[in-house]
Amino acid sequence: xxxxxxxxxxxxxxxxxxxxxxxxxxxxxxxxxxxxxxxxxxxxxxxxxxxxxxxxxxxxxxxxxxxxxxxxxxxxxxxxxxxxxxxxxxxxxxxxxxxxxxxxxxxxxxxxxxxxxxxxxxxxxxxxxxxxxxxxxxxxxxxxxxxxxxxxxxxxxxxxxxxxxxxxxxxxxxxxxxxxxxxxxxxxxxxxxxxxxxxxxxxxxxxxxxxxxxxxxxxxxxxxxxxxxxxxxxxxxxxxxxxxxxxxxxxxxxxxxxxxxxxxxxxxxxxxxxxxxxxxxxxxxxxxxxxxxxxxxxxxxxxxxxxxxxxxxxxxxxxxxxxxxxxxxxxxxxxxxxxxxxxxxxxxxxxxxxxxxxxxxxxxxxxxxxxxxxxxxxxxxxxxxxxxxxxxxxxxxxxxxxxxxxxxxxxxxxxxxxxxxxxxxxxxxxxxxxxxxxxxxxxxxxxxxxxxxxxxxxxxxxxxxxxxxxxxxxxxxxxxxxxxxxxxxxxxxxxxxxxxxxxxxxxxxxxxxxxxxxxxxxxxxxxxxxxxxxxxxxxxxxxxxxxxxxxxx
Amino acid sequence: xxxxxxxxxxxxxxxxxxxxxxxxxxxxxxxxxxxxxxxxxxxxxxxxxxxxxxxxxxxxxxxxxxxxxxxxxxxxxxxxxxxxxxxxxxxxxxxxxxxxxxxxxxxxxxxxxxxxxxxxxxxxxxxxxxxxxxxxxxxxxxxxxxxxxxxxxxxxxxxxxxxxxxxxxx
Numbered sequence: 001x002x003x004x005x006x007x008x009x010x011x012x013x014x015x016x017x018x019x020x021x022x023x024x025x026x027x028x029x030x031x032x033x034x035x036x037x038x039x040x041x042x043x044x045x046x047x048x049x050x051x052x053x054x055x056x057x058x059x060x061x062x063x064x065x066x067x068x069x070x071x072x073x074x075x076x077x078x079x080x081x082x083x084x085x086x087x088x089x090x091x092x093x094x095x096x097x098x099x100x101x102x103x104x105x106x107x108x109x110x111x112x113x114x115x116x117x118x119x120x121x122x123x124x125x126x127x128x129x130x131x132x133x134x135x136x137x138x139x140x141x142x143x144x145x146x147x148x149x150x151x152x153x154x155x156x157x158x159x160x161x162x163x164x165x166x167x168x169x170x171x172x173x174x175x176x177x178x179x180x181x182x183x184x185x186x187x188x189x190x191x192x193x194x195x196x197x198x199x200x201x202x203x204x205x206x207x208x209x210x211x212x213x214x215x216x217x218x219x220x221x222x223x224x225x226x227x228x229x230x231x232x233x234x235x236x237x238x239x240x241x242x243x244x245x246x247x248x249x250x251x252x253x254x255x256x257x258x259x260x261x262x263x264x265x266x267x268x269x270x271x272x273x274x275x276x277x278x279x280x281x282x283x284x285x286x287x288x289x290x291x292x293x294x295x296x297x298x299x300x301x302x303x304x305x306x307x308x309x310x311x312x313x314x315x316x317x318x319x320x321x322x323x324x325x326x327x328x329x330x331x332x333x334x335x336x337x338x339x340x341x342x343x344x345x346x347x348x349x350x351x352x353x354x355x356x357x358x359x360x361x362x363x364x365x366x367x368x369x370x371x372x373x374x375x376x377x378x379x380x381x382x383x384x385x386x387x388x389x390x391x392x393x394x395x396x397x398x399x400x401x402x403x404x405x406x407x408x409x410x411x412x413x414x415x416x417x418x419x420x421x422x423x424x425x426x427x428x429x430x431x432x433x434x435x436x437x438x439x440x441x442x443x444x445x446x447x448x449x450x451x452x453x454x455x456x457x458x459x460x461x462x463x464x465x466x467x468x469x470x471x472x473x474x475x476x477x478x479x480x481x482x483x484x485x486x487x488x489x490x491x492x493x494x495x496x497x498x499x500x501x502x503x504x505x506x507x508x509x510x511x512x513x514x515x516x517x518x519x520x521x522x523x524x525x526x527x528x529x530x531x532x533x534x535x536x537x538x539x540x541x542x543x544x545x546x547x548x549x550x551x552x553x
Numbered sequence: 554x555x556x557x558x559x560x561x562x563x564x565x566x567x568x569x570x571x572x573x574x575x576x577x578x579x580x581x582x583x584x585x586x587x588x589x590x591x592x593x594x595x596x597x598x599x600x601x602x603x604x605x606x607x608x609x610x611x612x613x614x615x616x617x618x619x620x621x622x623x624x625x626x627x628x629x630x631x632x633x634x635x636x637x638x639x640x641x642x643x644x645x646x647x648x649x650x651x652x653x654x655x656x657x658x659x660x661x662x663x664x665x666x667x668x669x670x671x672x673x674x675x676x677x678x679x680x681x682x683x684x685x686x687x688x689x690x691x692x693x694x695x696x697x698x699x700x701x702x703x704x705x706x707x708x709x710x711x712x713x714x715x716x717x718x719x720x721x722x723x
Contacts, residue, residue: 008709016694018694018695157641157672158640275647280700283710
């Protein structure tokens with residue numbers, strides 16, 4: 001994991017001090033809310049329905065036990081004892097007092113964390129594959145480049161008042177677990193014809209009101225040119241992105257209005273015109289220094305199979321189910337990655353109590369090489385666990401009530417906070433997610449259904465990524481009443497696709513029964529258990545599922 | 554409203570002349586980009602200081618052939634969330650090597666002064682009673698930067714490199 005040096009440390013300390021000054025001016029009335037708003041937003045502070053919300057950056061989703069324990073401390077001291085992990089690998093606290101946020105920022109700086117650029121019209125927290133460094137299917141570890149992008153984008157003097165927010169994701173693996181095709185810029189590490197590793201650059205993907213899949217603007221850019229090429233994209237966007245309408249201000253609209261070819265031409269021209277002063281080239285020693293922090297940990301030489309694990313699986317069917325659903329293949333024999341699904345039945349997806357944070361920190365320290373990731377599915381992941389230790393990890397998770405065995409299945413739902421917390425929302429998300437989860441209360445049934453991604457957003461801003469769920473649920477307001485539109489066919493992986501709205505919205509209580517009919521139809525029609533709902537829909541079209549959706553008795 | 558040049562309050566000797574209005578016989582004047590481009594021969598032939606006021610959507614590249622004869626370029630912040638002038642300023646300083654004054658006008662708030670200074674502005678019109686104090690505070694609020702910009706190339710990345718080289722030399 002990257003460690004701050006004196007320079008990184010100085011910056012986050014100065015930032016905390018700066019925000020303390022701004023909050024003091026605000027509380028004294030010297031700073032109007034209107035002018036304070038963009039300042040607090042760039043520190044992750046939103047004014048929500050009931051209170052201020054504070055969003056903390058978890059760069060590329062990586063935590064250590066020390067960091068996670070500090071988040072638990074913040075949950076206890078400044079909030080109501082829990083936090084909420086987000087689809088952008090961050091954590092939010094929903095009940096914090098404005099006057100106490102500067103203290104919380106200081107506490108974060110103590111563990112090399114911050115809330116810089118977690119909101120506002122700037123370059124946001126860079127996200128990545130939660131299995132980076134552990135996955136057997138990655139070309140190389142993308143995290144050094146995530147950290148380099150984090151540093152380059154922090155307080156960028158030219159790009160701190162963009163037309164709209166800007167999200168960058170990086171992956172080096174197929175399948176794509178970082179959803180790079182639905183980001184403002186997605187970077188996919190790949191080799192060119194000469195075998196050199198660089199980046200494919202996708203631009204203009206995104207969800208929200210107008211969902212788009214990102215377009216490949218450059219098939220390959222070298223590591224050395226990466227930051228300069230990003231600057232060229234950012235400058236074209238900053239100068240030409242729309243500012244007349246906030247709903248048309250994301251880069252996807254610029255790319256769409258200019259057209260792919262013209263956008264590419266402008267970026268290439270800008271890139272070609274950069275002089276030596278404008279190029280952003282890191283010394284190779286600096287790239288090496290940052291990369292060294294992500295060197296593989298000292299893995300033991302182990303057999304590929306664990307007799308202890310196999311025996312435990314044979315002895316306990318609950319444990320057997322959890323291992324089947326929550327373990328992910330690791331590149332080193334004898335190791336596995338463990339999904340801690342933060343989606344037990346009836347809880348807001350992504351919520352985690354301070355006690356659970358401490359439990360996860362303890363487990364990671366004892367069994368997980370002190371590495372914890374936040375996955376964009378709002379789960380936690382222990383990327384490096386010995387197969388031999390899996391039974392002990394399960395026991396410890398069970399003691400903390402973190403042993404939901406539904407990772408990647410129907411009840412592992414992505415949902416935004418919805419009308420219960422958010423002042424943008426039109427409809428409740430958590431309650432509808434909970435009712436859908438209840439369809440999968442029987443583990444045997446849930447396993448029988450298999451991999452299924454259901455995503456819920458409470459409004460068209462799409463924080464719950466409803467466009468890219470196999471089944472998407474979108475809350476809308478019709479004359480003061482909540483309705484839910486259903487989308488089919490979305491996916492966020494390397495075959496990324498935007499789901500299609502099926503028809504009229506359903507009432508809150510109609511959603512779960514309607515989806516039950518859709519899932520039954522899917523189980524009748526699929527050719528095998530491994531055919532995902534999205535694939536069955538591709539094969540047969542959406543009509544049979546739409547028919548089931550609206551076939552109320 | 555106070556005008557700060559390099560952080561000190563100075564008198565504003567410049568006057569903007571609207572398109573279509575006659576130029577006064579003397580003094581320092583700024584005109585729009587359109588007017589400058591159509592009348593630059595006459596404007597630059599006079600024995601006076603000429604500046605140009607750019608709108609946020611104007612392309613600074615159009616001024617490139619004339620930059621060594623211009624004394625002032627005014628850039629605008631119609632709202633302080635509109636950051637297009639940051640790109641214009643960076644282009645003028647770093648790509649076209651403009652050495653004259655770059656002035657920020659419009660909604661200039663103390664909390665963006667650091668970004669402006671970094672992007673190459675050396676003058677700001679700012680509605681603050683203690684303008685010099687506010688400027689001095691904002692200019693020194695942060696001591697380290699990751700990005701090379703118009704004010705410095707001494708970035709954190711370069712400082713780290715220097716430290717490595719010093720260590721290697723020992």
